[in-house]
Each structure stands twice: as C-alpha cells, then as structure tokens.
Amino acid sequence: MEAKRSGMYGYLMVIFSIVILAWAAWAMYNAFNYQQQGNMESFYFYAAASSVAIVLAVSSIMQMRRRIRLLQSLAVKVLSVVLCGNCGFKVVRGFAVGDFVYKEVGKCQQCSGAMRVDSIYSEEPAKKSRL
C-alpha cells in the first residue's frame, strides 16, 4: 500500500515538473518576443515568472532524484553463498529466511558432499559508471 502511494507520488512529481518546465519554456519564449517588440513590462513579467518556474521544476526533479536514490539503497539484495566442503562447488542464491552461516542445506550436485552456507552478504544494485 505504502509502495503504491510512493510510486503514485513519484509519477505526480514527474508530471508536475514536466508541465512546469514546459510552461517555463513557453514563458521564456514569450519574454524574448516581448523584448524584441520593446514591451519591457511584459518582458520582465514573463522572464521573472519563467525563472521562478524553472527553479520550481528543477527543485522538484532534484527531490525526485534523491527519492530514487533512497529507493535504490533500500532495494539491497541479500545473498547466501552455498559451498561444497568437498569439491568447492559454489552456488550464489537469494537469502532464505532460516539461512545462517555454516547451515547445512543439502548435498552437492557434483560430488554428493555436504553443501553449507559459507557467507551471507548484501549487495547493492550495480551503479552505472560515469564517463
């Protein structure tokens, strides 16, 4: 329920930012037109309004970015590494409730030796490399 609400909020924020940004672009275009026509009063009005709208849209987008980063940090995967003590056959799978380090979880597919959970750790989603 909370996740749904959070997703809805995100979409609304994006739509709001896009609408405001589009209006700001239109207002800025008008401002330049008025400046060329010599109508300075309208130029100041539209330039100021457009600047305020751009600041508002950029701040919404930045807030969205922070939210996405937070959601990414919450989407951490916890993995269990299962290892065969006999032949070293290794399986990495998602953590299952009840797993603990050195828990015996069955027989090895290759040598029928005992498979044990060797380590449990969390891994963050891979970050995109910056050029």
Add this chain to the structure above:
Amino acid sequence: MFITAPNRSARPIEETDLISDVALQLAPTGGNNVLANLMNLFIFGMIFASFFFGQQIQSRIAILQLDGAVRKLEFIRNDARALALRTIKEIGKPKDDPSPALSGLLEQFFISPVDLDPAGIIGKLDHLLDVRDLKFKSDVKKLAPEATDAQANNLENLVEASWALNLLYKVVRHFYLLGKKTSSFYVILQLQMLLPLIMQEAEAYAGAAKAFAQGQPVGDGAGALVASRLMRDHEKREVDKDVMVAETAIEGRRVIALKAKGPGGNVGKPGDAIRTLIEENAGKVAMVVMVDAALKFEGEKTGEITEGIGAAIGGVGTERFKIEDEATKYKIPVFAIIIKQSIQEAITPMKKEIAEAAEGVIERIKTLIRERTKEGDLVIVAGIGNTMGIAQ
C-alpha cells in the same frame, strides 16, 4: 506574486499613482510604472519583514520541516512495531494478543547506577545490565513461547530496534513540541541542526529491524564471522554466558578462538570469557587479539582493515574493563584488528566488502602471531560483535 497582469496597466495616470511614487521614491527606473512600484514595495516589504521578523519566519520554516520529520519518525516507529508484532505472531505463535505486552516492553527504561562515588560502578553497572538482559529475554520468550533459543534472540534484537525507534521518536517529538510551545528559536534550531543525523539513525534502525526479523548477519558481526572461520570444524564448548570457544593451531601456536553463541542475535559476555580463559591457563597467554567492527570516518572505505593496541569492544565499557583488568594483571599484550564501517552498515545486512574482509583479517592475525609470539605459545582470538546469522 504580481497584482497586475501585463498589458493591463495601460490606463491613465491617476493621482494615487503619483502620490505613491513620490512617497516611496523607490523606483530608480520608470517612476510612474505601477508594476515597478509594486515590485519595489514588495522588495521593501521583504527587507522589512526579514529585518524585524526574520527569526520568526525562520522558526516557522524550521517547525514545518520538523513537523514532517516527526511524522516520518512516527511512521518508521509504527512500521518497526508492526514488523515486531508480525514476527512474534509468526514465530512465537502466542495464545493471547501480544500487542499490549509488546507496548509495555517498548516503554521499558534503564536507570544507570549513581556515579557520584565511582568506586565499584563497573560491578553495579554489569549487574544491572545482566538483570535487564535476563528480564528482556524472559519477556520476549513469554511473548513468543514457541520460538527456539536462536529465534528468541533474534526477536529480542528486533524488539530492541523497535524500542530504540520508539525512544528516538519520543525524544524528537518532545523537543519539537517544547520548541513550538515556548516559541524558542534556539530549541527549534538545535533540533533542526541535528535532524539529518537523527533521520539517518532512524533509517538505519528501520533497516536493522528488517534484518533482525529475518535473522540476517549484520555488519557488526564482522568480528564474530572471523572467529567462526577459525572455529570451523573444531570442537566447541561454552566457556561463559553465551560465549563459545574452540581451540585451533596457527603456525605452531595454540589459538583459542571465541565468539558469542550463534546463530541467534547475541553479543555474549566476551569480557567474562577472556577472563575465564586466562585464569584457566594460569595467565600463561602470550597475546590477546580482538577483532571487531569499528566506525569509519566519512570518506574511508567500508571493509578496510586496521590494526591497533587495546581492547576493541563497544558497549557501555564493562566488558572492556574486565579485559583490560585481566590483561594488566598478567601483563598480557592486547592487540586490536578492526573492520571499518558506518553506523548504518553496522546494524543493517552485512555488506559484501565486510564479509570479504574476514579472510584479510585472518591473514593479519597470522602475521601478528608470527611476529609477536613463538611456537608453543597460547593466543586468544576474540571475535566481538552481534553473531546474528553466524553459527560457529
């Protein structure tokens, strides 16, 4: 923001316009421009407001921000409590509704011994902590009668995380309401300044609650993981309250490794265990090596291994006191190896870098043993930390 729309001000100049222009004398350009006058009036008003009511405006903004933070903390607190309740019902299968008893547990408090006369305070504190620990454990066991020992330990950790969140929420709400009630700018400002750190801590506790509910190893368990690697496939025994030991050999030296009893969430009493081991061996211990998770500075790498001198163990200090006391009595050198991590990483699921650091720590222990002891010596290696999700 603007009262007049563009192009609508083209009306005959009225007397009032001229009066306002003359009276204000604010428009450097276009003296009879209504819009310019309004803007100037607005700017003048803003300067006036910020000059005389700046603090009140800042207080209002801070109160708004604090209001949001208090609501968020309340949500996190309720979420953790609901998670604890759900887990107790799933694992413990209680016959009665555990909700009132859980609420009672979350409101529990601890009174530290009086420190006006500090002589003997460690013993008093240790005793009170034992009483608290026993009571907490038995209360959780009552809440979840069908939970195994390991599960009960995990539940205890989960309830403790919920307790910490409850306390954090209540303290923040207290200062927020106090600031609002007294309109004290400085109370509000102090809380606002600390807010990012408080929220970070609350989010870490929320993450910890999830890890504890599932029994996942946390970053603080790095020391326990190292000890468990040394203890693997060796005969184990319980040496003291909730502390397991196993004897192994490294480079011709006898090594006794110890850690809290896992895989349930537990820190044990390693101070008592080290004291017992030293007494058992009549003080003939060449070296004590303590491995623990430690807080890193911002900018430092998670999982970095560092060596030092002294007893590496957190908590209120009772366990450290016992180790230092015993080591001083027999002149035993105490070395510390720490695995660096942030406070958030210490109580949330163990990161890959921390888990991988365990092998590096074992190499450091071997080097330390090779350099500082001779063959046949006895070395104690203590893996400190919460052993949740780590058996021995």
